[in-house]
Amino acid sequence: MDDRKSVLRKWELFKVVCRAFFIQNLWSFERMQAYGFLYCLLPVIKRLYTDREGRASACRRHLEAFNTHPYLASFILGVSIAREESHARGDEPDVSQVPSVKSSMMGPIAGVGDNLFWVSLRPFLALLGVSVVLLNWDAPQYGLLGPMVFLALYNLLHLYVRWVCMVGGYRGDIKVVERLRSLNHLRIVRALRVTSYLLVGAVAALKVGTVGAGGRGLPKAALAFALMVSIAAASRIKATPAKMMALVSLLCLAGGYLGWVASF
Amino acid sequence: MGSLVGGALALDTEAAFQFMISRPLVCGPVIGLLLGDVGTGLAIGAILELLNSGNLLVGGRTPPDASLATAVATSIVLMDKSYLGSDAKNSLLGLSIIYSFYMGILAGRLEHLFKTKVNVWFLRRARSYAEDGRLSELARLNWEGLGLRYFKNFSLAFVSALVGFYPIRAVVSLMPPWSEGLWRSLYLILPFVGLGSALKAFGMDRLFWFLPVGFTATLFLGSLGRMDIATTIILASAAGLSALLLLRFTFGLTFPPGGRRQQGGG
Numbered sequence: 001m002d003d004r005k006s007v008l009r010k011w012e013l014f015k016v017v018c019r020a021f022f023i024q025n026l027w028s029f030e031r032m033q034a035y036g037f038l039y040c041l042l043p044v045i046k047r048l049y050t051d052r053e054g055r056a057s058a059c060r061r062h063l064e065a066f067n068t069h070p071y072l073a074s075f076i077l078g079v080s081i082a083r084e085e086s087h088a089r090g091d092e093p094d095v096s097q098v099p100s101v102k103s104s105m106m107g108p109i110a111g112v113g114d115n116l117f118w119v120s121l122r123p124f125l126a127l128l129g130v131s132v133v134l135l136n137w138d139a140p141q142y143g144l145l146g147p148m149v150f151l152a153l154y155n156l157l158h159l160y161v162r163w164v165c166m167v168g169g170y171r172g173d174i175k176v177v178e179r180l181r182s183l184n185h186l187r188i189v190r191a192l193r194v195t196s197y198l199l200v201g202a203v204a205a206l207k208v209g210t211v212g213a214g215g216r217g218l219p220k221a222a223l224a225f226a227l228m229v230s231i232a233a234a235s236r237i238k239a240t241p242a243k244m245m246a247l248v249s250l251l252c253l254a255g256g257y258l259g260w261v262a263s264f
Numbered sequence: 265m266g267s268l269v270g271g272a273l274a275l276d277t278e279a280a281f282q283f284m285i286s287r288p289l290v291c292g293p294v295i296g297l298l299l300g301d302v303g304t305g306l307a308i309g310a311i312l313e314l315l316n317s318g319n320l321l322v323g324g325r326t327p328p329d330a331s332l333a334t335a336v337a338t339s340i341v342l343m344d345k346s347y348l349g350s351d352a353k354n355s356l357l358g359l360s361i362i363y364s365f366y367m368g369i370l371a372g373r374l375e376h377l378f379k380t381k382v383n384v385w386f387l388r389r390a391r392s393y394a395e396d397g398r399l400s401e402l403a404r405l406n407w408e409g410l411g412l413r414y415f416k417n418f419s420l421a422f423v424s425a426l427v428g429f430y431p432i433r434a435v436v437s438l439m440p441p442w443s444e445g446l447w448r449s450l451y452l453i454l455p456f457v458g459l460g461s462a463l464k465a466f467g468m469d470r471l472f473w474f475l476p477v478g479f480t481a482t483l484f485l486g487s488l489g490r491m492d493i494a495t496t497i498i499l500a501s502a503a504g505l506s507a508l509l510l511l512r513f514t515f516g517l518t519f520p521p522g523g524r525r526q527q528g529g530g
Contacts, residue, residue, distance in 0.1 A: 025410055028383035035383075063391060129289050130313050140306050194474050197474035201476060201479035205480075232461075242369055
């Protein structure tokens with residue numbers, strides 16, 4: 001693998017890494033990330049093909065329908081760059097299967113990325129950040145730590161994954177995706193969810209405040225907990241947030257008029 | 265100012281970067297800082313973050329625009345700070361958050377329309393340039409699309425803030441005395457509504473039982489006057505897990521030490 005002569009310079013690869021931040025721009029229902037993917041590869045196409053027909057043919061290849069997780073798309077970008085480079089060098093005369101290689105990878109990679117980033121990591125870290133804010137409700141100078149912790153932890157992993165995927169894809173190192181996929185089945189992700197539940201419960205309890213002597217605050221705590229679980233259950237039966245918000249506002253309106261929620 | 269910055273931050277949702285600076289939790293304090301009150305921006309951002317945390321940008325879904333909602337709510341509240349020291353503060357915050365929440369849904373619908381019509385138009389142009397191998401024109405489309413989307417975000421945030429500002433102020437000043445309790449309650453209830461919505465993001469399976477465990481354990485520790493211990497334990501374990509996840513991926517470290525068993529069934 002290493003004995004191949006590279007046609008591309010580091011500069012083109014660096015440009016692709018930077019352009020990968022725009023892969024979702026111009027996302028359309030017709031071909032999804034197709035334009036974004038092509039936009040990322042433009043510096044490579046420009047370098048590898050000097051004739052008009054070669055460039056047009058490469059552009060057509062990468063303007064096919066494509067959609068995957070935006071961070072892990074870097075891996076497929078890396079693979080595509082390697083294929084195009086190999087074709088330009090003359091090692092791989094037929095590149096007509098490149099779109100089908102991309103399509104075969106985009107589904108599994110989207111599954112890994114969506115589970116890891118959108119479903120597990122982002123909600124968890126956001127919750128962690130919000131918890132810091134809610135616990136320092138009257139002291140915003142400390143509450144600001146919440147968004148900072150969220151941004152720092154999330155982007156540390158996000159940027160690292162983007163870089164590793166791009167380099168791994170270019171070098172044909174499939175272990176990168178395997179390693180990411182293994183995370184979904186590890187107990188650490190399960191532990192992440194357990195901690196999230198504990199965190200939601202703890203933050204809700206801290207917002208309720210102390211129960212007080214003789215359990216005077218217990219009805220208030222029970223009401224808050226019931227409200228939270230009802231909202232979660234309602235979202236399971238496809239009640240939209242808009243409807244839920246309208247319902248809560250109406251309940252408050254009724255409660256405010258009758259005077260039984262004013263002391264919440 | 266709020267709309268200018270909010271429009272730019274909203275680009276991070278999908279069009280560019282995805283560093284999560286568009287999340288309400290980050291967007292709120294940034295706009296709050298620019299408009300002179302970080303604390304209010306932080307409070308609005310935290311509530312809207314919870315309310316929107318169950319909305320995922322997966323596949324072809326276009327969720328409500330949470331960053332635009334945050335920009336609108338923060339701008340409405342901080343455009344005129346005279347209410348912030350008064351009793352009407354909670355009413356203003358509650359009404360602004362609800363109004364902007366629905367504006368976020370509207371912005372999401374508009375974004376959907378953008379993907380169906382405007383971006384398809386860009387795609388057709390891209391296809392015609394691709395046929396001719398015109399690379400510089402193809403590259404330019406990216407910036408045109410980004411500019412147009414920024415203009416859409418900014419205009420929507422600006423118009424929503426202006427349209428909402430006067431009616432919300434009028435409603436707050438004309439409110440009957442009994443309704444102050446309502447809005448105060450609503451503002452206090454919103455974090456619980458948000459926490460409930462956030463649970464959607466984690467699913468509701470067997471692990472759901474950890475929710476009452478966390479709730480009652482913290483209440484219990486609180487009744488003993490040791491709420492600080494509960495908070496420290498939970499926040500430390502959450503931060504520890506994040507660090508472990510990072511180490512696991514970066515260095516291939518196994519958890520627990522000793523390694524994972526060979527892949528079996530399931």
